[in-house]
Amino acid sequence: MNVIYGLLAISILVALVFLGLFIFSVKKGQFDDDYTPSVRMLFDDELVKEKGDDQSKENSNNQPKQS
């Protein structure tokens, strides 16, 4: 049953790693702006599509007229 010491040590270590990551990310300012990244994420797709081929570019240009 001495394995419980090992298990406890591992579980606490894992928890501490996550706590450390949390504090690190707060310190880096990752939670300062909680809106822009959610929008920015969607742009990336659009850009790739536009660069990809011309056909999809035309499609994306046509969209606003239909809507």
Place this chain on the structure above:
Amino acid sequence: MSITKCFHCGDDCSTTKIYHDDKLFCCNGCKTVFEIFSENDLTCYYDLEKNPGATPIDINGKYDYLDKSDIVEKLIDFQEDSTEIVTLYIPHIHCSSCIWVLENLHKLNTQVISSQVDFPKKKVSITYKTDEFSLRQLVELMSRIGYEPYISLENYGQAPKSIDRSLVYKIGIAGFAFGNVMFLSFPEYFEVSEYWLEQYKPVFRWLMFFFSLPVVFYAGRDYFKSAIKGLKSGILNIDIPIALGITVLFVRSTVDIVFNLGSGFFDSLTGLVFFLLLGKIVQQKTYKFMSFERDYKSYFPIAVTKINAEGKEENTQVYDIERGDRLLIRNRELLPVDGILMSASAEIDYSFVTGEAKLVTKVSGDKVYAGGKQRGNAVEIIAEKSVEQSYLTQLWSNDVFQKDYNPKFQSLIDKISKKFTIAVLSIAFSGLLFWLFYDASLALNVFTAVLIIACPCAIALATPFAMGNLLRIFGKNGFYLKNTNVLEQMADLDVFVFDKTGTLTTNKKSDISYSGLTLSEEDKMVLKNSFRNSNHPLSRELYSFLSSQNIQDSETFEEHLGEGIISSYNDHTYRLGSAKFVANHVDDSTLATAVHVSKDENYLGKFKFETIYRKGVESLFQSLDTHYKLIILSGDNEGEKPVLTKMLPKTTQMFFNQKPDSKMRLIEKIQSENKHVAMVGDGLNDAGALKQADIGIAISENVNVFSPACDAIMDASEFYKLDRYVEITKKGIQIIKFGFIFSFLYNVVGLYFALTGQLQPVIAAILMPLSSISIVIFTTLATQYISKPILNK
């Protein structure tokens, strides 16, 4: 898509129609932006949102001062070799298209390396190379596409603020410890005496002890600090019983495990601190894009154009202006100092200062005051005073602006914490005494148990959650408060003071009426065309007021600045403008603004501009009148007095011709009678009064534009609901009181266990979170429930 809306900015283009590439634009500015975007493959801008743009304003020469390296140095965040990083505030940022185009600036100019938008703050930080590029070119590029940054004196030499994130760290650590301690103490809740469990008990208990160390000594540190501060100044604040509770929990638990008396209360301890810190963060609702601390610096430019001894124009920093300097003020530029006008005439817009959008005409030799904006041609002035000594800016040297809190204010929780602390201590000591005689072995157990169970977690959570939620509800509706203290103070007011211009009246449009001889269709057409050619704000308003559709340029057109327009058509000469200019006789029976018209020396009539009061002013005053004393303070003349007396309750007091500092002193006088005053104002001239009042509410047509230092910013469209907001805060206070009663009941149940000596860790571990969570749910739901019907009625 609506046909009459500009493809770029969404403005109505019924008057001017420009077609380009099958799309409709309201002006050449918008068309140009579209062309820039389409040339650079950025039309995706228009796919993300409809009509996202802003019309670019002519900025010719406005940013020349950004060529001066000492000014640039103060504005940028970072500089190394040929790379600079700058963070700019852009008021127009409002949708995802804005984010997209601003983060693709590098497509417009290869010198831009990257740019990142912070949407909630409406800021963009841009990294660029300075080899063939400069901050000025960058700002001009952004202005050309309609995203003109707002650069004011406030940015100058402003040290980057370090953000205090310690509360988040504390919550992280407390939450981490709380979760782990819960896991570790779980086996002991069931009091099973199983062999393996007995074996490892000490390990589990000591682990819990170590987890609670950072919670007590780091996360809970502020409660000890505040308790000591309170004791020193002789105030029994709510943090005293909390600090006492934390100490007792920790000491008793440590003793318990050292002497193997029990498992201790580490679960309750970490949970308590975690919940309390959550309450603190809920209370802090911040509106990142606004500031409640602004002074004149946010309105003033960094640099102005100075005419040096050789008659050449050069840019000079505003703080360097000295008495006697000759300054050139261009169209739409702000006067940074008091001075004397040298040019023949100037049209000055003091709307920043007074809230009134009407232009004041000054002629050569007149004194002009800082804070006004020149409209029309560039003018020259001679500085009379430095920036800090000017009439308007002097206001900020007053003591009111030095202190930042109201010492008299005592929050609800402070009021009850005194009684609460005394009650808890006397119960604990009488329990101790009783058990000393009855069964001395249990005496200390009971004493500590009382202090543990009475720790006012639920009470301390009632205010943050109720007020924090109200703050959010108000914010969603367009009423932004600085903090929860403002809410509590709002429930306890005696007097409402209102500014007139810009607060009770709108500064957007006025009611125009024509009186005089009937105008023929041809007259109307000529008038409309004449107004079209003039940039004077009254002309713009009259242009949209006149219905004539025929657009034809008049044969001659002369604009006399500050006087009027002369134009001719079909051999008729029209004069439009001031009474003196048009008819050579002054017939201003009323003090209202008017534009007079004559045709071939015959007087035709006048267009009268009547001030429009905000929607619902009348009913708002009637509703407030029953509970509060109402006062109107106006910087204007008495011209509107008859209208106001007719419209408003008879008990309303009115003061006219008030100067900024006399407004402030009047508020001080009311306060000296032990009354709580709310000041509702808008312009910079109300800044002193807003600050002096118990709560200062700034009314703003556009909350993205700056308002003076205050406790709350209200969207102008919400103004008529002011009484409802006050009503809700009053009900909010009642909810908090109910919350207090609730948590007292929990305390009574807990005290029963504590005083009878039966408080087991598991009971504390159940009661404490249960009471806290039920208070949180109750206050949140109740505030939601009361505010909905009142705001929607």
